[in-house]
Amino acid sequence: MKKFLFIFLTGFLLASVSQAQKIGYIDSNFILSKMPAFNQVQQEMDKYAEAWQREIEQLQQQADKLKQDYKAEEVLLTDQMKQKRQAEITKKENELRDYQRKVFGYEGMMFKRRQELMRPIQDEVFEAVEKVAKARGVQIMFDKSGDLVMIYTNPVHDYTEYVLEELGLASDRKNTPGARPADAIVDDPENLPEVGEGEQEPQQQEPPAKKATKKKSNN
Numbered sequence: 001m002k003k004f005l006f007i008f009l010t011g012f013l014l015a016s017v018s019q020a021q022k023i024g025y026i027d028s029n030f031i032l033s034k035m036p037a038f039n040q041v042q043q044e045m046d047k048y049a050e051a052w053q054r055e056i057e058q059l060q061q062q063a064d065k066l067k068q069d070y071k072a073e074e075v076l077l078t079d080q081m082k083q084k085r086q087a088e089i090t091k092k093e094n095e096l097r098d099y100q101r102k103v104f105g106y107e108g109m110m111f112k113r114r115q116e117l118m119r120p121i122q123d124e125v126f127e128a129v130e131k132v133a134k135a136r137g138v139q140i141m142f143d144k145s146g147d148l149v150m151i152y153t154n155p156v157h158d159y160t161e162y163v164l165e166e167l168g169l170a171s172d173r174k175n176t177p178g179a180r181p182a183d184a185i186v187d188d189p190e191n192l193p194e195v196g197e198g199e200q201e202p203q204q205q206e207p208p209a210k211k212a213t214k215k216k217s218n219n
Helices: 002-020 028-033 036-076 079-104 109-136 160-166
Strands: 023-026 140-143
Touching (some): 028 160, 079 109
């Protein structure tokens, strides 16, 4: 019920805002996927993750060895020796869990490193979005990839391709004529409407054929 109410209010908000101000949206995930710098960050983060994972596996192996050794020698140990070995195992397991949280936990090393590498890329995208918004008179720009639930999006408000053009990364998937924002410059031949799918060019009507007349025979 709460989710439905949130979706309803989101749709109502977009409808209300669109009547007063010009709005638009982008797909930041699609934009990032086209950026070579973003792909480099992904590859670099994969290397960090692999290195950190190897360190975690080493700690896990050390903890497993301590437990195996203790189990094999348990019958030969005194109570005092057992307590000491159990304390060593507990210490190693705590070290393992702490390091896992430190690396992959909330705001851990993985998160902070990715944030550090992504900041310049995000700034570049933001600057491109800002330029497109100002050039096309958009007062509010939403991100389709964000947490905001967009139950319906009219392609006419999609400025993703314009941002890609601003970044010099125009993709092969161009906006269709019907999806181009209303403020597109009509004088530009590239912005002139084209015939879309399912539409037919108006055909020039041919003059009606003349009816053949029969000649009367003299016979």
